[in-house]
Amino acid sequence: MLDTAIIGAGPAGLAAAYALKQRGLPYTHIERNQGIGGVWDIDAPGSPMYESAHFISSKTLSGFPSFPMPDAYPDYPNHRQILAxxxxxxxxxxxxxxxxxDTAAAKVEPTGDTYRxxxxxxxxxxxxxxxxASxxxxxxxxxxxxxxxxxxxxxxxxxxxxKELEGRSVLVVGAGNSGADIACDAARAADHAAISLRRGYHFIPKHVFGMPSDVFATGGPTLxxxxEQRVFGAMLRVLNGDVTRLGLPKPDHKVFETHPLMNTQLLHHLGHGDITARPAIKDTHGTxxxxxxxxxEDVDLILLATGYRHEVPYAQELLGYDAxxxxxxxxFSRHAGLYGLGFVETNGASYVLMEQLATMIAQHIEDREQRPDRWIEFERVIATDTPDLTRGVxxxxxxxxxxxxxxxxxxxxxxxTARRMGWSIP
Known part of the structure; x- marks a missing residue:
């Protein structure tokens, strides 16, 4: 019997391996770098990790359900703790x-009912x-x-x-969580620092009333x-005040309509004049x-915190060319037997979702041999179901x-879906 190939040994690949092993399903697991951990290995070539990086969701809600993060960890672990x-x-x-x-994938291609x-x-x-899971x-x-x-x-x-910013005049372009982190680094280390934002954002504090924000948000009934947007929007206005006073643009959207920006340190540095907020770039000449x-602004270094492209060069034609x-x-791919883990973009704890999805994948793979009728049933679901997963946002x-x-x-x-298929997920 042919097994399952797992490509990547970051958190998603490890979740996949765990789910398959729990069911006794054979697999081959490859990782292009010399160690596991994916993006959390700061020493891996091409890793986007940086020294000031921390989790933006709390240890309480962020670990794999089967393996909670250590009690000794802080509320928001740093990148070395996540790797450990x-x-x-x-x-x-x-x-x-x-x-x-140290084994990279060059090509994944279908060969009838299997993959090479x-x-x-x-x-x-x-x-x-x-x-x-790369x-x-x-x-x-x-x-x-x-x-x-x-x-x-x-x-x-x-x-x-x-240290790379010492003695420099720096402009950070973009205000996702990494952009905000690095802008704060620039505020502390650079001779001069500015940040360019195309739109305004809602800044969510990491702690509310002394507890991690996600723990606070999940502590009451689901509204x-x-x-929920009205309540949390009003709370942020009370906690942060009018952020336009700091030179930031007014948000052009309601809270939760973008990926959460978990960084009020940037507001601190803006309020202390350590960094200047600017709108989008119109032109450049010289420096x-x-x-x-x-x-x-006259700057000798522009850092582009402009995100990443969700590309998989070794299997792009199978996954499509959209964003x-x-x-x-x-x-679950529309190609039978092909799956992806770690591509979810959401406002929640990704490791929980990774283990839930990995568990569903493993059970679907198990069904292929042991319960083929159920395998076929879910393949039909994959091909036809189009759920609204926005919750009205x-x-x-x-x-x-x-x-x-x-x-x-x-x-x-x-x-x-798991209940419908007779599966069990954490």
């Missing part, structure tokens, strides 16, 4: 010894199924800058430490989304950057949010 946690998960469950390290996996070293193997934050999105900028331009995928409001892979419930019009799902809506639908 992943190593512990792999060691405790006997996953590490089965991983072929070609490694970059030329070795090919046949598999009944393939789980693509991550979505490796290929930087680098938009062109207008004008003729003559200073240094880097994407934040190359950034590691605030209708329209009411002068002109913004849409006519203001200018996000074509995957039912963010995990109108996500902003941006490439990142094209395939965005609301965490509570996805979790509910996963459990509903």
């Amino acid at each position: 946690y992943l190593h512990a998960f792999a060691a405790t469950n006997g996953l590490a010894e089965a991983i072929e390290l 996996l070609t490694r970059e070293n030329g070795l090919t193997t046949e598999h009944a199924q393939v789980i693509i 991550g979505a934050q490796w290929i930087p999105n680098i938009p062109p800058l207008p004008g003729t900028y003559e200073g240094e331009i880097r994407h934040t995928v190359t950034y590691r430490s605030a 209708p989304m329209w009411l 002068t950057v002109t913004f849409m409001d006519g203001s200018t 996000h892979p074509d995957l039912y419930l963010t995990a 109108r996500f902003v019009d941006s490439p990142r949010h094209v395939g965005y799902v609301e965490s509570t809506a996805l979790t509910r639908y996963l459990h509903r």
Whole structure:
């Protein structure tokens, strides 16, 4: 019997291996880097990790359901603690010894009812199924800058430490969570720092009334989304005040309509004059950057915190060429036997969803041999079901949010689907 190939040994790949091993299903597991951990291994070539990076969801709600994070961890673990946690998960469950390290995938192609996996070293193997878990934050999105900028331009995928900013005049472009983190590094370390934002954001504090924000948010009853937006929107206005007083643009959307920005340190640095907020870039000349409001900054380093492209070069034609892979419930391909893990864009704890989805994948694979009628039934579901996973949220019009799902809506639908199929998920 042919086995399942797992590509990638970051959190998603480890979750997949755990789910398959729990059911005694054979698998082949490859990882292109020399160690496990995926993006959380700061020493892995091409990793987007940087020294000030921490989890943006709390340890309480963020670990794999089968393997909680240690009590000794802080509320928001740093990247080295997350990497240690992943190593512990792999060691405790006997996953590490089965991983072929320093082995990259070159091509995945269907061959009738199976898949051929070609490694970059030329070795090919046949598999009944393939789980693509090689991550979505490796290929930087680098938009062109207008004008003729003559200073240094880097994407934040190359950034590691605030030491790189010492003595520099820095402009950070983009205000996702990594962009906000790195802007705070620049506020502390650079000679001069500015951040350019195309739109306004709702800044969510990491603690509310002394507890992690996600713990606070899940502590009460689940409210209708329209009411939740009103309540939390009002709370943020009380906690943060009017952020336009700091030079930030007014948000053009309601709270929860973009990926949560968990960084009020940026507001602290803006309020102390350590960094200046600017709108989108209009033009550049030499080392002068002109913004849409006519203001200018003279900077010798532009750091592009402009996100990543969800590309899988070794299997792109199977996953589609849109902004996000074509995957039912963010995990099940329309090609039978092909799966993806780690591509979900949501406002919730990703490791919980990874283990739930990995468990569903493993049970679907098990059905192929042991319960073929149920396998066929779910293949029909994959091909025809189009659930609304927004929970009524109108996500902003941006490439990142094209395939965005609301965490509570996805979790509910996963459990509903599992019950329908006679499966069990954590």
